[in-house]
Amino acid sequence: MLLVQAGAYTINVERVLFFREEKGGLEITFAIPGRENAELYTLRLKGKDAEQLRQWLARNAEGTERPEAGFALGS
DSSP, X not given: OOEEEETTEEEEGGGEEEEEXXXXXXXXXXXXXXXXXXXXXXXXXEHHHHHHHHHHHHHHSTXXXXXXXXXXXXX
16 A cells, blocks of 8 residues: 555555646545445645645656655655
């Protein structure tokens, strides 16, 4: 399990379906497992929390030269 902390949120990035830039923030969409029909859940981050996750994504997205493990992003 790969956990990333962005502000007050700890995100299991292995459960993320996609990240999406939104005006003034960042949306993270997850699939909720264990139900007959999978449901989607979207978390909206703004401000410092969104910026911390953007920085982590920039460092760790596929194709970056030196990906780092996903742990706390700092405060």
